[in-house]
Amino acid sequence: MPTISNKGKRMPASPIRKLTPYADEAKKMGKKVFHLNIGQPDIETPETMLNAVKNIDFKVWAYTPSQGNASYREKLSTYYNNIGYNISADNILVTTGGSEAITIAMESCFDPGDEVIIPEPFYANYNGFACMAGVEVKPIPSSIDDGFALPNIAEFEKLIGPKTKGVIICNPNNPTGYLYSQEEMEALKGLCLKHDLYLFSDEAYREFCYDGNTFISPMHMEGLENHVVVFDTVSKRYSACGARLGCLITKNREILEAGLKFAQARLSPPAVAQIAGEAAIDTPQSYFDNVISEYTKRRNLLVEELNKIPGVYCPTPGGAFYVVAKLPIDNADKFCQWMLEEFDYNNQTVMMAPATGFYSDTRLGEQQVRLAYVLCLEDLASAISCIEKGLENYPGRTQ
Template sequence: MPESPIRKLVPFAEEAKERGVDVIHLNIGQPDIKTPQVALDAVRNNDVEVLSYSRTEGTDQYRKKVAAYYAKHDVKVSHKDIIVTTGGSEALAFVMGSIADAGDEVIIPEPFYANYNGFAVAAGVKVVPIVSDIEDNFALPPIEEFEKSITPRTRAILICNPGNPTGYLYTKEEIKKLSALVKKHDLFLVADEVYREFAYDGLQHYSILQEPGLEEHSIVVDSVSKRYSMCGARIGFLVTRNRAVITTALKFAQARLSPPTYAQIASEAALETPQSYFDEVIEEYTERRNILLRELSRIEGIRVARPQGAFYCMVELPVKDADEFAQWLLEKFQLDGQTVMVAPAGGFYATEGLGKNQIRIAYVLEKDRLIRAVDILKEALKQYPSA
């Protein structure tokens, strides 16, 4: 199993904190936005007397409300098309196990969410990467590159939309190109849409579940973690109209019995969150993104991709090895008692050697803290011995 590029530096961060250093975390997508009070109150005030199992696929009541949520976003699905999972992570694991056997292949544009590598390894699936580039903001690579990579063992194309770690938001036209390709070759199109709520600059998220004629080919992975700032609830979904996939994924779900009951109670209540909450969150993240891009632009020798969604930013640094730089930040560097923790981007690629001088920044901190973090990063690059 590969290490997480996001979490592998945690011991160095903990040691820095023990030395009294204030570590500003830019490494992990843990929002600081408050969880909707209605979700917290639902757990605090519930009258459960026996904390029992739920149905394996999640409670009917919750799944029906999730289906109603999708309907508001122009996605027509039944509650029977939804399996509630222990986080989006479990949904991804179920997908890998359901659509592919050991030795089969899944094509993924890179850089991609690092744990896709882990889920693939666990399922014995080979990741076939298609490189996207910071120069064009990590847009979808030419569709011809995908077609050239299709073999008899190919089972699916997997995308994250909006993207983690890139923040790129796929256009409707790009989704249609992928749709035509998977139908032509009878593949699945899997979309990790956990950041679907976060699209900026007036852009709109287009779900693969909205694409006509893709009903048997589309599988969506979703989660409450980022949408409601409920990462610790560990509630996600697998959504597909393909009955064979649902039937197969349910077997994996039965092996873990059921998703957590209290978390489903909280997540069901979270569906009552008003649109004003999301409007405020999107406005806040847009401001943070703009401030981050402005401050980063003042650092000589770096390149930055402009995120259109989610809350991540890919940055190319004037260093040879971002892993070494990130560790040095925690072990050897501080500015007035502070340092920053970043996620080296090499772990977001499957192609060996790519992303070695890139990092991912999660702009999930208050604006003043973000500005301070970039100031520290700027000074660190000046002092870094291998820069």
């Protein structure tokens, strides 16, 4: 029989979804499973977006332009210019989810064997996208002890070699929720200009910043115009993960020209999602104000209650809707599976994402889990109680 490719063998499995069979089995046994493993918000999608889909009136479900509908890109450019990006519709390439924006950028900017530096823990699928493009990830560890702040620039420079082509950041960060400061962004700017590197900025969680903190994009920085590629998506902003609609933004004409060729090869982004996405831009600010208020309450509850549990440490994130917590356990993968297979509290349990999958060196995440606070306060409180009781009974507890 023909053999699978080496790339297929190297392609990593998702740490967020790999425990799904155990969760499914727990549900078959009658347990209620609280899903804190994945960033699927329970926040309702804006009515403007849903109504646009309900009211679609076309006779032919046709291809759209490879770069995306002109009307959608025009409206998107207005949205981005309202937050200081100073772009036109021609700087936007509409993609099938934020994931495709990342893969098109990697294929356009990197050759097989090139290297990209990423602070870790990082969004696990970056590994998969890099594998697809033949790019080698050079991780640089951040520490839970300082809330996962950007590592010192001197540590970045130690990793830079002749094949280094770029840096990827996620801001606010998935999985940690860390929000990069102005000073940290300026440091990255200096690094990329000094070594002539691309700076890829994943901004899927841009709208979710708390405690009055300000979001800083490299698109706000003069002198980086030809270095910056932004990835964005409607998935989190409008609680529309299933729409699979994103975009790539850059002022670098060569990247846009190359990216369009990859976009043409996959034909077109989804037609219905673009109709919904265009309508979504009219979502009133009150929607986001309510969402931020709700997520702030959830974050505060999760962080405060986790830190009350003996042996647990959880820094307070400045953005997104995730935390990474350190637990008094021997192995995060074993603990998360045990919670689904062997444990319940009041016939309830919790599905978490082991942090090992967000590190290149899995040992760095052996005592850490990522939790997404995407459930209502009542369910979140019940989930925290399950975690506390689970830690009390887990055979591999270390403290």
